[in-house]
Amino acid sequence: MIDFEPTAEQQELKARVESFVRDKVIPFESDPRRTAHGPTDDLRDELVALAKAEGLLSPHVSEGWGGMGAGHMTKAVMFEASGYSMLGPITMNIAAPDEGNMHLLDEVATEAQKERYLKPLAAGEARSVFLMTEPSPGAGSDPGAMLTEARPDGNGWTISGRKWLITGAEGAKIGIVMARTFDEAGEDIGASMFMTPLPAEGLRVSRVLDTMDSSFTGGHAEVELDGLKVDGDAVLGEVGKGFRYAQVRLAPARLTHCMRWLGAAQRAHDIACGYARERESFGTKLIDHEGVGFMLADNEMDIHMSRLAVWHCAWVLDQGERGGRESSMAKVICSEALYRVADRCLQVLGGMGMTRDTEVERIFRELRGFRIYDGPSEVHRWSLAKQIKRR
Structure with a gap:
């Protein structure tokens, strides 16, 4: 047990x-x-x-x-x-x-x-970016569509391409760039990751995107890579193994997203519960109306089940397992359940929920984005379905 x-x-x-x-x-x-x-x-x-x-x-x-x-x-x-x-x-x-x-x-x-x-x-002295996602027709949910290229240049590499939705790019001091890698003969030898200090010649933030979320320092940006040069020792890990290393990063990162947003959803729920206990409507407290009380009860269940999904995946990872399947399930379960929690909280607050007098409106917007980044729910379901087919 x-x-x-x-x-x-x-x-x-x-x-x-x-x-x-x-x-x-x-x-x-x-x-x-x-x-x-x-x-x-x-x-x-x-x-x-x-x-x-x-x-x-x-x-x-x-x-x-x-x-x-x-x-x-x-x-x-x-x-x-x-x-x-x-x-x-x-x-x-x-x-x-x-x-x-x-x-x-x-x-x-x-x-x-x-x-x-x-x-x-x-030490908290620098911020970093992970440059993988690209605008269409490049890599998004399908990293195999990556168009950014790294080609040999002396004892190093020259990288060219475009990235977008790069979180924290404005003001970052460290970059991890993912690119298709070619050898001297022009043969595609797979994706690789490269380290670079920032700012760097050949890497430019072309614009910071206006997005519905607002919790990440530096926002989300579009980045142009136009002849970025890195030394041979800038390769992270081994050449051609970038997709393998992406999984080293992404599986635990999906789970830590779930952990952090659990706290935000709990905050929204606590605010809604406090409001429902105090606000009166039609001669009684809001929480005594079944329509409201049932929403709060559903919140408790969604938060509880999300926490269990997180804890189970954390346990799997602590056993030394890769946890890709478990983190995919946790990501879908939590992103959708916690968004339902935020949605109900906003509904319970009514007009107050639409204002920024509480954190609920912001949490609602942030949790909607969680259903998309680090793989939309549909991509994780597709991956799980393929695993079911193989079994």
């Missing part, structure tokens, strides 16, 4: 994060530096300093590189607690894309690359 009950140590860490977010982070939610394209770097730096002072910075990174070496189950309880404010993950340096990039570097990078790139990331 699998025991998902958090240990005493995990419960203590969860309580620490909950207290920290409530007392230190939530007061920043009305800060004007929280813009339509995410918190500014100035606000991020101030928040990161708070987490560093509390000893809660980068818990997912191995201890040798400045983190706590937290396993997936420990991350599950800490990341959910951080997500109770959408500024929490940024504060603790566990927001996308940096969290996934740090995990990838921890697993794949050379010691020299870790010193140059992982160390400042773990």
Whole structure:
């Protein structure tokens, strides 16, 4: 029998994060530096300093590189607690894309690359980007459609192409670029990943996109790669194994998204419950109307089942398994269930829910995006269906 009950140590860490977010982070939610394209770097730096002072910075990174070496189950309880404010993950340096990039570097990078790139990331001194997604007809849900190319150039490579929906590109200091790789004979030898410091000649942010979400520092950008040159030691891992490394990054990253958004959904639910207990309509409290009470009951069930999906996947990953199938299931379960939670919360709040007097309106918008990034629900269902066919 699998025991998902958090240990005493995990419960203590969860309580620490909950207290920290409530007392230190939530007061920043009305800060004007929280813009339509995410918190500014100035606000991020101030928040990161708070987490560093509390000893809660980068818990997912191995201890040798400045983190706590937290396993997936420990991350599950800490990341959910951080997500109770959408500024929490940024504060603790566990927001996308940096969290996934740090995990990838921890697993794949050379010691020299870790010193140059992982160390400042773990310390919260730099932000990073993962440049994989491309505008049509390039790579989106189908990474095999990648059009960005890397070709040999002396002892290094020259990279050309276009990327878009690149989270955090504006102001990032470190980039991981994914490109189809060609050898000297012009033969396609598979996708590879390349490290580059930013800014860099040959890499330009052409525009920052206006999107419905607003929780990622640097927003989401379109990036032009026009003759970006990198040295031979810039290759992350081995040449031609980029898709394999993408799975090293993406499976855990899907799960950590679920962890963080669980906290946000719980916040929206708590706000809606508080409102329903106080607001009167037709002579009685809102919560006593079955239409409202049933919505809140459905919220409890969706949050509970989402948490179990996260914990089960975290347990699988902690056993050393790849967890791709489990993370796909968790991503679909959580993104759709937690969006239902936010939708119901907005409905319970009525006109109040449409305003920014509470966090619910923002959480609703953010959770809608969660159903698309890191693979839309339909792509994960298709992948699972193919696995069912093979069995």
